[in-house]
Amino acid sequence: DGGITQSPKYLFRKEGQNVTLSCEQNLNHDAMYWYRQDPGQGLRLIYYSQIVNDFQKGDIAEGYSVSREKKESFPLTVTSAQKNPTAFYLCASSTSQAEAFFGQGTRLTVV
């Protein structure tokens, strides 16, 4: 089945740790995106990549980093510099203006 897969579904991070969220797609999409969702709020764009080996900052990139070494994969690292990382993280991919496909999300909690 074609789709976009995020893992893990739940992730716990200690203060001061870096953690990496995985996002893989087999839709052959060039563009991939990371969004953050907080309760009662919409999605805010963290980073996006329109092609392999290239990515751009979104609206809230501080404290996050990404890489795009393969077309299928766009991992997001939440660094210790991100002061309020507890949130629901959504990855998406797209190849057109008409539709974006979202993963099922990773819920990150700082303990």
Add this chain to the structure above:
Amino acid sequence: GEDVEQSLFLSVREGDSSVINCTYTDSSSTYLYWYKQEPGAGLQLLTYIFSNMDMKQDQRLTVLLNKKDKHLSLRIADTQTGDSAIYFCAEGGHTNAGKSTFGDGTTLTVKP
């Protein structure tokens, strides 16, 4: 900058119609989208409308676009309990559907 506004909550009875409203600011948006999010899940595209259209119908869903007022609505006919979810309005499509500006979402509760 770009902004998308939605009311936060809507409650309807099963079998009634639901109307979720949205306003946006970017007059250059080429596509406007409605997404559905069930608890603990990602977003699922319900429908979209191209900016030069006034209306789009897809089974129980009707999207109306008033470009002059920058107002978008989603009507769900014969609302069912399975329609209970958060509905997000989004604008964008300048380059790609993934790079959109989202509203805060409207939580739709359907009572039996």
